Amino acid sequence: MAVEERDPVSGRPTTGHEWNGIKELDTPVPRGVLMFIIVTHVWALLWWILMPTWPMITTYTKGLLNTNQREIVEQDLTAAQAQRAAWMKTIETSSFEEILANEDLMKIVRTTGRQLFGDNCAACHGADGRGRANYPDLTDEDWLWGGGPEKIAETMRIGINSTHQNTRVAQMPAFGRDAILDRTQVANVATYVQSLSNPAVSTPQNLEQMKAGREIFLTTCAACHGEDGKGNREVGAPNLTDQFWLYGGDLQTLINTIHGGRQGHMPTWDERLTPAEIKILALYVVSLGEKRP
Template sequence: MEIEEIDPVTGRKTTGHEWNGIKELDTPVPRGVLMFLVATHLFALLWWILLPTWPLGSTYTKGLLDIDQRKTVEEKMVAATAARSDWMTAIETKSFDEISADEQLMKTVRETGHQLFGDNCAACHGSDGKGRSNYPDLTDQDWLWGGGPEKIAETLTVGINSRHSESRIAQMPSFGRDEMLDRTQVRQVATYVHSLTNPETSTPDNVELVKAGQEVFLTTCAACHGEDAKGNQEVGAPNLTDNYWVYGGDLQTIIASIHGGRQGHMPTWDERLSKADIKILALYVDSLGRENP
């Protein structure tokens, strides 16, 4: 028969286990721990009863409270749509001029437009609309296809070189690569175009080069860019005299553009955005240039 051993310090029984002279006491689980375990088990049981919990093949236990997160999200979306309905209806039905004249509506346009722009346009044009390499700055009021909310909305709707049946179409030919101009003519016309925004580069040493480039420009480039090189928004040809450049205005980049050509692309947004969203974006983009003159 095993003799129970009592610890002389605590007066409790030992379990008979000993490690390195340390004996294990036969101490019961604290009452507080037991109460906590009971409470958590009761809570879990209550949770299983009240809320959706257990999968049952193609369904699940619904819970007495009938809480469904999908239903909750749908209800919130309905509430949000209802809250937007008044000003969305106003934007859909009013003209651009009427919306622009309504300060309260324009406040909503700026707030909503900022979000729409960030979600759909910022990847190319930057979060501030100032563009980046090979993508135009939308704040400088220098437009390829025309500014103002109406023109901007049209461009957003049909895109540029997009799959839309009414897409704006524009391409600068590769004059050098396709041998429409020889290397000398490419350098001549590039030097002339560069001199338009950098008149200090026209010196007695290269005046003949610039003059020869002007002749090439008039016979080759003026059909799109105009004889004065101020561009043509009907065909998306940029103004070459204002020092606003999409691809860069230094001499080597101009040579590269003339030699290899350029073809920008902007997707059509009419399938992704509603007409009201497009109007909001057009007004917002138009406001960027007015706020950043």
């Protein structure tokens, strides 16, 4: 019969195993750990019995509770869509003025519009709507086609230079590349255009250049931008007299624009979004300008 060996320090028996001079104590598993293992096993057993658990060849065990998470989610979605349908119908059939006057509907516009904007518009215009390089800021007062909710909704519906049959069409000709103007003329008219928004550009030293640039502007550019350079929203021609620039208002960028032309693109959302969603987005975009400090 083997003699039981005990640890001289703790007095506990050892297992007889030894590693590098260290002997393993025969210590029982803590009672708390045993209870935890028992409880988890009992819980797992109950779960297997009560809930859908085990896959089979063509189906799965349904469990005594016969719970179907897919059906629960579908029921929740159906209930949410039914609740959403009521106020979506109200927004679709109401005028912009009626919606703006109804604070309950405007709360929906602000929450739903924010989600729609993030999903569909933020990639180009930024999450805050302030745009980025070559994409317009939607929070200022500078609009190519008009900034009222009706105009914004129409722009979203048909797009700009898009595939929609009624799309808005706008293009800045390439005056230099297509040899409509020579290099000197391009530089002169660019300097004049810059002076419209920055009077400091007009100096006695470039008086002749400014005069020549104005003559070119009146014969070449005024048809779209107007003789005063304040633009024309009927054709999407921007105002050249303010401080809002889509591509940049410095002299070199203006020269590049006049030389190579510009053609923006706004996709049509007519098939992707419903009329009510377009209306919500238009009102939300208007609200972005109201939040601008």
